[in-house]
Amino acid sequence: MDENKALTPFRIDIPQADIDDLRNRLAHTRWPIPVPGRDDRADFSRGIPPVYLKELAEYWRDGFDWRAQEERLNEYEQFTTVVDGQTFHVVHVRSTNPEAAPLLLNHGWPGSFVEYRRLIPLLADEFHVVVPSPPGFGFSTPLSGTGWELARTTEAYAEIMTRLGYERFGAHGTDIGAGITGRLAGLYPERVIGTHIGCDPRWLGLVGDRFPCPDGLSDDEIAQLEAVRAEDAADRGYLGMQNHRPDTIGAALTDSPVGQLAWIAEKFKTRTGGDHRTPDESVDRDQLLTNIGLYWFTRSGASSAQFYYESEHSGVDLFMPSGVPSGWAVFDTNPLVRRVMDPWKAIGHWSEFTEGGHFPAMEETELLADDIRAFFRGLS
Structure with missing residues (x-):
């Protein structure tokens, strides 16, 4: 039997009991x-400082x-759809621009898709924006089984774009999403406008x-x-x-919201721009x-980690060459x-910004939107 390809409308509505449980x-x-001595809220040398973690908690x-x-978040249209047995959550914001x-x-x-909350309005005048969550992330849960890694996810994303009626599309990505973006171009060069x-x-x-x-680097480099x-x-x-x-x-x-808080918040220190800023200053x-909170309520701290395991043991390379036009925006850069x-x-398109870091959609939203x-x- 063919898989049900329905796009089922979705609205976020976390049960109040779950919110009360979190606070408890x-x-x-x-x-x-x-x-003793670990009282500097900006000292991340041993991980997230306890005094700062308590503040956040x-x-x-x-x-x-x-x-x-x-x-x-519910201001944006969302749906779920099942691909290869796995439920995917997708944000879909249609532009009013006919072009x-x-x-x-x-x-x-x-x-998560939350990362793009402030970016979407800046792009919606020129793009129909689609933001899927990878298997095990956010509302793309629970996992239907093992084997969900980068390559399989890439094929699922292409199918989602087909279900939306988009035969040709552009793609932007960071982190794991950069690998998915590049692989889409490598597998479907006739469909991907640019990456x-x-x-x-x-x-x-x-x-x-x-x-x-590369050859030719100086000793200093x-x-x-x-x-x-x-x-x-x-x-x-x-x-x-x-x-x-x-x-x-x-x-x-x-089991521990403070454990989940520490696990993620620390990365918003080590991977954002600004050596002397705390995560919520970046x-x-x-x-x-x-x-x-999305990771906590959906229990995707555990299931998103499975994506790493699957990708590490899949033998699939993170990067896949293609002839599709590519642009890079480097944040917190150096030559x-x-x-x-x-x-x-x-x-051909290479931009460098001294601002920002690993999460440009959250750190430098307007710079990223302008560059996209x-x-x-430039491709039109």
């Missing part, structure tokens, strides 16, 4: 005994209004793993590259757990907690990024 758990957190419990955020092109926005971890990638200097950590180190790679390696503890032991970390993330605090990532200057528009206008 936060009120009864069993805190670690602090290490108290606000999440007593100051944060999930219902208000839920109402904002609008479809644009797929692909996020990664620890992001736009948002990244930051942490991508230099892929040199040697995914990218060869090599030292800079090694410093960035060392910093990235020090920040990859989460990657080892999610790549190899998702069930172990998943239990803690599902991005809007309510948007950050809405994103984290070394292009020297290493695009030494031949093969990428400029790239796709």
Whole structure:
């Protein structure tokens, strides 16, 4: 029997009992005994500082209004659809512009469709915006089984665009979403108008793993590259757990909201621009907690980690070459990024911004929107 290809309207409505349970758990957190001297809220050298984590947890419990955020998210049309046995949640915002092109926005971890909440209105004048959640993320849960990794997800996204009636479309992505974006272009070059990638200097950590180190780097540039790679390696503890032991970390993330809060909020320190800012000084605090709340309410701290395990053990390369036009926007950049990532200057649209970081849709929304528009206008 053919799979049901229905697009089922969806509206976010977290049960009040779940919201009350979250507040109760936060009120009864069993805190670690602090290490003497760990009282600097901006000192992330050992991970998220306990004093700062308590601040966030108290606000999440007593100051944060999930219902208000839920109402904002529900302003956008949403639906669910089943592809290859897996339920996918999709945000779909139709433009009123008759000349609008479809644009797929692909996020990664620890992001969600919430990441694009402020970006969507800035794009809707030129694009029909589509934001799917990968399997195990947000409302693309529960997982239907094992085997949901980057390649299978890419094919599912192409099917979702077909169901929406979009034969040709553009794609933007960051993090895991950048891999999905590139793979869409590699598999479906006749369908993908162009790909736009948002990244930051942490991508230099892929040199040697995914990218060869280019010839001709000066001693100073090599030292800079090694410093960035060392910093990235020090920040990859989460990657080892999610790549190899998702069930172990998943239990803690599902049972402890403060554990989930710490696990994600720390990444909004280490991967955003601004060395001296706390996570909620780099991005809007309510948007950050809405994103984290989505992981909590859907139990996708555990299921999103499974995506890492599946991708790590699939043998599928994160990057797939194609002849589709590509644009890159590098945030919190330095000159070394292009020297290493695009030494031949093969990428026609290359933008560099000193602002922002790994989450440009949340950190520098207008810069990202302007760059996406400029790239796709250049293709028409």
